[in-house]
Amino acid sequence: MSTECIEVCELTKSFRGRKVVDGLSFVLEKGQVFGLLGHNGAGKSTTIEMLLGLKKPDNGRAVILGREAAKHRKEIFEKVGVQLQASNYQAAIRVDEVCREHAALYRHPQDYHALLEKFGLEKLEKSQVVKLSGGERQKLSVVLALIGNPEIVFLDELTTGLDVAARREVWRTLKGLKESGLTVFLTTHYMEEAENLCDRIMLIRNGKKVTEGTVAEVVKASPYDNLEEAYLWYMGEEVEL
Amino acid sequence: MKRFFKVYGIEQKLFFRSADVFVFNLCMPVAVLIFIAMIAGSKAAGNSGMTYLQSAFASLVAVGICCSAFMSIPIVIVDYRDKKILKHFYCSPCSPGWILGADTICSAVMAVLSALLVWAVSVLCFGYRMQGNALAFIGAWLLTLVSMFSIGLMIASLCRTVKVMNAVTSAVYFPMLFLSGATIPYELFPKGLQRVADILPLTQGIKLMKAASMGIRPGVAGYSIILLLGITVICGMISVKTFRWE
Numbered sequence A: 001m002s003t004e005c006i007e008v009c010e011l012t013k014s015f016r017g018r019k020v021v022d023g024l025s026f027v028l029e030k031g032q033v034f035g036l037l038g039h040n041g042a043g044k045s046t047t048i049e050m051l052l053g054l055k056k057p058d059n060g061r062a063v064i065l066g067r068e069a070a071k072h073r074k075e076i077f078e079k080v081g082v083q084l085q086a087s088n089y090q091a092a093i094r095v096d097e098v099c100r101e102h103a104a105l106y107r108h109p110q111d112y113h114a115l116l117e118k119f120g121l122e123k124l125e126k127s128q129v130v131k132l133s134g135g136e137r138q139k140l141s142v143v144l145a146l147i148g149n150p151e152i153v154f155l156d157e158l159t160t161g162l163d164v165a166a167r168r169e170v171w172r173t174l175k176g177l178k179e180s181g182l183t184v185f186l187t188t189h190y191m192e193e194a195e196n197l198c199d200r201i202m203l204i205r206n207g208k209k210v211t212e213g214t215v216a217e218v219v220k221a222s223p224y225d226n227l228e229e230a231y232l233w234y235m236g237e238e239v240e241l
Numbered sequence B: 001m002k003r004f005f006k007v008y009g010i011e012q013k014l015f016f017r018s019a020d021v022f023v024f025n026l027c028m029p030v031a032v033l034i035f036i037a038m039i040a041g042s043k044a045a046g047n048s049g050m051t052y053l054q055s056a057f058a059s060l061v062a063v064g065i066c067c068s069a070f071m072s073i074p075i076v077i078v079d080y081r082d083k084k085i086l087k088h089f090y091c092s093p094c095s096p097g098w099i100l101g102a103d104t105i106c107s108a109v110m111a112v113l114s115a116l117l118v119w120a121v122s123v124l125c126f127g128y129r130m131q132g133n134a135l136a137f138i139g140a141w142l143l144t145l146v147s148m149f150s151i152g153l154m155i156a157s158l159c160r161t162v163k164v165m166n167a168v169t170s171a172v173y174f175p176m177l178f179l180s181g182a183t184i185p186y187e188l189f190p191k192g193l194q195r196v197a198d199i200l201p202l203t204q205g206i207k208l209m210k211a212a213s214m215g216i217r218p219g220v221a222g223y224s225i226i227l228l229l230g231i232t233v234i235c236g237m238i239s240v241k242t243f244r245w246e
Helices: A044-051 A073-079 A095-103 A112-118 A134-146 A164-179 A191-197 A215-220 A227-234 B002-017 B019-040 B052-082 B085-090 B096-126 B134-158 B162-179 B191-199 B201-214 B221-242
Strands: A004-015 A018-029 A033-037 A059-064 A080-083 A152-156 A183-188 A200-205 A208-213
Touching: A004 A044, A004 A183, A018 A044, A018 A059, A018 A183, A018 A200, A018 A208, A033 A044, A033 A191, A044 A059, A044 A152, A044 A183, A073 A080, A080 A134, A095 A112, A095 A134, A095 B002, A112 A134, A134 A152, A134 A164, A164 A183, A164 A191, A183 A191, A191 A227, A200 A215, A200 A227, A208 A215, A215 A227, B002 B019, B002 B096, B019 B052, B019 B096, B052 B085, B052 B096, B052 B134, B052 B162, B052 B201, B085 B096, B096 B134, B134 B162, B134 B201, B134 B221, B162 B191, B162 B201, B191 B201, B201 B221
Parallel strands: A033 A183, A033 A200, A080 A152, A152 A183
Antiparallel strands: A004 A018, A004 A059, A200 A208
16 A cells, blocks of 8 residues: 655646746655745745645646545545644634534544643633634644544644744644654744654745755755754855854 | 534624624614604604604614625625635535535524514514514515625625725615615605615615515515515625635
8 A cells, every 4th residue: 555645746836927836746655744844935835725725736736645635625624634824713712612613524523622631722722712822822723633633734834923932832742743643744944843843854945846855864965964054055045153 | 414503503602792793783773773763653754654663663674684794794704714714614624615604694693683673672662563464574574685695795705805895895785774764764765866775675675574564565566576586696696606715
């Protein structure tokens, strides 16, 4: 049996004549944590949106669990959990309500109480979502991505805008998920996040692949000995301190 | 189906929690009713053969429909699109159709509650009795509801931002509210203004409801019904065709 969860082939997308994603190809295997790294506007979110069938690629194709998401939405999203960048919730909705509403969307949802407890949110069940802190809200969005008992989760810039402590806490929970064998596709521009969590990373710049491999491989192929310096080198933006 | 009703139940709860909905859909029509009934309840409204209370009853039930159609529906849908809640529903085994359907039902429920409240206050506090056929009245009410909802859904589909949507709903809602007889009795308008008002679908809906509540056969019922059905079909089609969940 093939262990490939996601297969992307020559994915290309332009907006108003500008190529945002340019011939991207990669493969993500079951149980891996894969990190897509790049600057703001490098095409990370657009890549995720094409994978999920939210945007139609101009060229190439993306297959999740053997199928194209846009054509098999119902089956795919029973097995794929998604956290979208900067998601918001209904005004005045409470944590337990947003959980119950999401659970109702899936045929075999997990018990959301257990998930809230796992993420340390059980005391906030009756709080309004708008009153949560940034870190709590991001953890809630992971809970919601997991509620349908997925095989793969997509996390788009999960920790952007969080303070150091909150970010580390989110990482800790993600490490737990990784150990449970979940396949994770994440985008980030924190190198520390990639070093801590990712089995494989891919660096993109202006929609094009710059390099790909394990963190160690990527660092080794550069003249530097840490990912942050190596990243800047790959991006052609070495800055002297 | 059970899962859909779970989503609906939560959305309905959120509706009840919203202060706007409480004030505009439920309190405002009743407040205006009390106001009119206390000032001029039993006086004849123009030469319509109706008292002010009888005229206001049908009109204020229509105001309840309009609050749902032009405030609740487009505001909720455009807001959910803005907040990417519809996008989130797209990334689930269910479609954004679920949440749109749930919220349309919520809005209809608010219109029903608003009508029941107006009816209860009219009957209990001001001795209102419907002279006409209650079933005919409910029919006219339903027709007005679906036609106004189709306009509201069309606005929600066409407007991309909250700002545009606010401008459009105000431009559609307020002239209709003032000219249709929902606030100022239509019977008091000069002939010329009545003719302008007649073009508005809400005017026709209110005319049908008034006629049904009084038990008279309106001369132009056929015209009103065809107009409202036509609007429902056309606006309904436009709203489906132009709908964007993002």
